[in-house]
Amino acid sequence: MIDSNLISACEELMKRHSASFYAAFRFLPSPRKEAVFVIYAFCRMIDDSVDEPESSPYTLSELETLFDHLETAEGHFIWPCLRWLFSSFPISKEPFYKQISGQKMDTTLTNYETMEELELYCERVAGSVGEMLLPVLHDQPSSEVELAGVYLGKAMQIVNIIRDVGEDQQRGRRYIPREWMEQYHYTQEEFETNVVNFRFKRMLTGLMNVAEDWFSKGLENIDTYPENSAFSIKLAAGYYAAIMEAVRHNEYQVYTSRAIVSDKKKKMILLAALQGSIQNEVHSIEA
Known part of the structure; x- marks a missing residue:
């Protein structure tokens, strides 16, 4: 087993940057838990x-x-941790390179034209995470389970994009495809001046519908996972789906406010996961 201090450094990084993800996966048994810390x-x-x-x-x-x-x-502590990860689980380097290729898109493609472009980005930067996690969380994943893992990652990335519209705008990025803006008659000028109107709300609702569809596909084969892994995945999906509810609660103001899932809501999601009904929780978000 690797030096626990090195793993602890990965754990602290996860705890500091993604409290929800950490809260979901800290319930895993060792060494699955430590592997998730390293991947994150x-x-x-x-x-x-x-x-x-x-x-x-x-x-x-x-x-x-x-x-x-x-x-x-x-x-850096990440290198011995990654060597431990690859020696402990049947993980390929390919999804990590896919993740890197997705991040490279951020250096060249800053304004998206089509949903096809956006889906490719989501697959590379987040579907790849599903591919990384699968050999850690599942003992014998089928091709259907692999595809579901990719969809779950993509769903979470769409939620990130919805939540971070304002932050990304400040970085000079627009992930909302131009074809969607045209469909909902929302202009580039309105985007640049932080306009939240009925058309903007309908556009974000459309993206939320895409996310909910991908969440549904991502959870289709959840019963094939080990019980502990399934619990963590359901919890993570529930936390992310709740971000969309928080966006609605904030009247879709994603330019100047960051949607936060309250501690009370997190406890409700945890209870739903314990009761095995998180899929209902994901789909119960009001359209």
Whole structure:
């Protein structure tokens, strides 16, 4: 087993940057739990190298090069943790490279034109996380289970995009496809001036409907997972779905307010997961 202090560093990174994800997966038994911490930590570093380069220990190019030579990479706790991960679970490097390719899109594609482009981005940056987690959380995943894991990751990414419209706008990015804006008659000028009107609300509701559909597909094969893994996945899905409810509660003001799931709501979701009814919780969000 790897040095617990190294794993603890990954755990702290997850706890600091994603309280909901941490709350969902901390219930896993060892070594699944530790593996999730490592995967999250590396994905966080990949993301930060693009979004917060001033505080990132590596550039995206440096991360990719060191990952290419993982066997000899040194200088950060993530490298021995990743070596432990790959020696402990049947994980491929491919989804990690897919994640990196998705983050590279953020450096070149800042305004999306079509839903097809956005779905590709979601698959690369978040569907890839589902692929990373699958060998950790499932003992014998079928192709259907693999596809469901990708859909679940994509659903969570759509939720992130809805929640972070304002933050991304400040970074010069618009993930809402232009074809969707045209469909709902919402203009680029309105986007740039933070206009929240009826058309904007309908547009975000449309994206929420996409997310809910992907959540449904992502949870289709949940009964094939080990019980502890299924519980954590249901909990994570419930927490993310609740973000959309928080957006509605904030009257869709995603430019200047960040949708936060209250502690009370998190406790309700935890109770629903304990009762095995989280899928109903996901689908009960008002349209």
